Amino acid sequence: MxxxxxxxxxxxxxxxxxxxxxxxxxxxxxxxxxxxxxxxxxxxxxxxxxxxKVRGAANAVFGLDDEQAKKGVATHSSGNHASCLSYAAMKRGIPCNVVMPRTAPQAKMDTVRRYGGRITECAPSTSSREATFAQVQAATGGDFVHPYNDPRVIAGxxxxxxxxxxxxxxxxxxxxxxxxxxxxxxxxxxxxxxxxxxxxxxxxxxxxxxxxxxxxxxxxxxxxxxxxxxxxxxxxxxxxxxxxxxxxxxxxxxxxxxxxxxxxxxxxxxxxxxxxxxxxxxxxxxxxxxxxxxxxxxxxxxxxxxxxxxxxxxxxx
Missing domain, CATH: 3.40.50.1100 (Rossmann fold)
Known part of the structure; x- marks a missing residue:
């Protein structure tokens, strides 16, 4: 740790x-x-x-070296981390894939999409969120920026x-x-x-x-x-x-x-x-x-x- x-x-x-x-x-x-x-x-x-959450997201995104950044970033989130990571990724010009519970507020999903984030929906539980994310990350190879259990995020x-x-x-x-x-x-x-x-x-x-x-x-x-x-x-x-x-x-x-x-x-x-x-x-x-x-x-x-x-x-x- x-x-x-x-x-x-x-x-x-x-x-x-x-x-x-x-x-x-x-x-x-x-x-x-x-x-x-x-x-x-x-x-x-x-x-x-x-x-x-834009603070932690931006710190993670702009802390990546160029080679890491090519595959973009990925995360799971009920909304705000997804929005903020999408925003930071947009600013750097890299892809962002996010897993969100299908019950997430529409306003938060709209914000993710406005910043170019790609959403995969899941059931509204921690276990479903993490299982779906594992599939998305395996397919995309993006750097995992955890919504909160990440030293880069906490520092931000x-x-x-x-x-x-x-x-x-x-x-x-x-x-x-x-x-x-x-x-x-x-x-x-x-x-x-x-x-x-x-x-x-x-x-x-x-x-x-x-x-x-x-x-x-x-x-x-x-x-x-x-x-x-x-x-x-x-x-x-x-x-x-x-x-x-x-x-x-x-x-x-x-x-x-x-x-x-x-x-x-x-x-x-x-x-x-x-x-x-x-x-x-x-x-x-x-x-x-x-x-x-x-x-x-x-x-x-x-x-x-x-x-x-x-x-x-x-x-x-």
């Missing part, structure tokens, strides 16, 4: 600067009053492909937290969603060096709480096919992300489906930005556990904004 280092994150930041945005921080007096703390939202939904995701603590000094905590753990691992990477006093909190859906149960048990517990509106958080931890979670994360909090919807509505209303259900988990868990965050300076990473506007969760009920 290759564990990315702080220096790997610094190198990644230099490598990907031409292909990412230094996303802004948004605040809301109304949300601060509701939550009882100072909230600072890092808007990764403002990246060109609409998600933080870490650039978000590096920017965050430069933009918002003195954060007591940083809260981010957790599925497979790529963003949380990346968040731990610079904070453990630059701001070790800042606690890293992960937020997870109650209906897909394998990371929460893993954290309590002290070993990985993997669910194969959880069901939640937070479609970006359906995958389990792997060995590399578990390393960061088990060594650097302070707590994992969970929220119900209704909590997620209410937090999503609040942030749309008061921040006036589009975010997907997975991105509302941090606020949902903060509102559910007010005493843990009261009076603190809390950083929140909005991980993505790719949603089907005709299928919003509060419309579907």
């Amino acid at each position: 290759i564990i990315p280092t702080y220096d790997d994150m610094l190198a990644a930041h230099e490598r990907i600067k031409p292909y990412i945005r230094r996303t802004p921080i948004r605040t809301s007096d109304c949300l601060n009053e509701i939550a009882g703390c100072e909230l600072y939202f890092k808007c990764e939904n403002f990246q060109e492909p609409g998600a933080f 995701q870490g650039t978000c937290a590096r920017e965050f603590i430069e933009q918002a000094d003195g954060l007591d905590m940083v809260v981010a969603p957790i599925g497979g753990g790529g963003m949380i691992s990346g968040t731990c990477l610079p904070l453990s060096t630059l701001a070790p006093e800042t606690r890293v909190i992960a937020a997870e859906p109650e209906q897909a709480d394998d990371a929460f149960r893993s954290f309590k048990a002290g070993h990985i517990i993997a669910d194969d096919a959880p069901v939640t509106i937070a479609d970006g958080l359906l995958v389990p931890l792997k060995d590399l992300t578990w390393h960061f979670v088990s060594n650097h994360v302070s707590e994992i909090c969970t929220a119900s489906e209704q909590d997620i919807i209410e937090a999503m509505k609040l942030t749309w209303k008061h921040l006036r930005v589009v975010m997907e259900p997975s991105s509302s988990l941090p606020l949902a868990t903060i509102l559910k556990n007010p005493d843990a965050f009261k009076g603190k300076r809390v950083g929140v990473i909005i991980t993505g904004g790719n949603v089907d506007l005709d299928k919003l969760p509060w419309i579907l009920g």
